Amino acid sequence: MKIDISNILKSDGASLDIELNEPLEESTIALGDFIVDRPVSFKGRLVNAGGVIKLDGHLVAEYRTNCSRCLKDIESIVRIDIQEDFIEEDSNKTDEQYTYQGKYVELDKVIKDNIILNLPVRQICDDECKGFCPKCGVNLNKGKCECSDDETDPRMSILKDFFKGSLDA
Ligand SMILES: [Zn+2]
Numbered sequence: 001m002k003i004d005i006s007n008i009l010k011s012d013g014a015s016l017d018i019e020l021n022e023p024l025e026e027s028t029i030a031l032g033d034f035i036v037d038r039p040v041s042f043k044g045r046l047v048n049a050g051g052v053i054k055l056d057g058h059l060v061a062e063y064r065t066n067c068s069r070c071l072k073d074i075e076s077i078v079r080i081d082i083q084e085d086f087i088e089e090d091s092n093k094t095d096e097q098y099t100y101q102g103k104y105v106e107l108d109k110v111i112k113d114n115i116i117l118n119l120p121v122r123q124i125c126d127d128e129c130k131g132f133c134p135k136c137g138v139n140l141n142k143g144k145c146e147c148s149d150d151e152t153d154p155r156m157s158i159l160k161d162f163f164k165g166s167l168d169a
């Protein structure tokens with residue numbers, strides 16, 4: 001997502017409206033457990049503020065992931081307001097700053113970074129998702145398992161038997 005900014009570089013205060021609907025670069029579509037393989041849309045503007053290029057706009061990205069409890073496929077959307085600055089590649093920059101080279105601004109990294117910051121840490125398919133039984137691995141959303149009928153902890157039943165034995169004696 002390279003944007004030609006040669007026109008706004010010529011005069012301080014000049015701006016360029018941008019509207020994009022493009023896929024992320026191949027290398028950036030897998031973000032941890034999240035896949036962003038549909039085109040992302042961005043609408044906003046670039047402004048030349050004394051040689052610093054200011055980006056301001058709104059991003060909408062669809063993503064796929066799996067429920068962290070039951071692994072079901074989930075499709076969802078993040079909507080993000082983005083404000084970032086790009087400084088010229090040669091100037092003294094800190095690691096947090098984005099740069100532009102020549103007459104182009106590259107938006108992929110900014111968009112990727114903002115998506116990562118706004119994705120949930122863990123996603124569940126539903127607040128009520130019961131996940132898998134930790135004992136037998138059955139998906140509890142689809143049905144009950146034997147374990148859930150038996151409330152007794154196995155260690156407790158050994159104790160129970162022990163006490164029962166001592167009472168019988
Ligand atoms: Zn789930």
Ligand SMILES: [Zn+2]
Pocket residue numbers: 133134135136137138145146147148
């Ligand atoms: Zn079970």
